[in-house]
Amino acid sequence: MSIVVAALARCFKYNGMTLPDIPGMSVEQVKEVYAAQYPELLTAEAQVGEVVRGVQEIAFKRAVGTKG
Numbered sequence: 001m002s003i004v005v006a007a008l009a010r011c012f013k014y015n016g017m018t019l020p021d022i023p024g025m026s027v028e029q030v031k032e033v034y035a036a037q038y039p040e041l042l043t044a045e046a047q048v049g050e051v052v053r054g055v056q057e058i059a060f061k062r063a064v065g066t067k068g
Helices: 027-035 039-043
Strands: 009-014 017-019 045-052 055-061
Touching (some): 009 027, 027 039, 027 055
Parallel strands (some): 009 055
Antiparallel strands (some): 045 055
């Protein structure tokens, strides 16, 4: 019996878009990189989904609330 270790591909979703993974970065680091283009990601929560066909889906969900 042998154990096979394979890298898990990640797919980031935000606001109906698929954002490419940035290998070697944590989920929070990827979020910070994309926050330069989408500032609302600064307060977004990363929701890790199931692994489907070897791909881990991570969705960034904006915080919902009112100002003030």
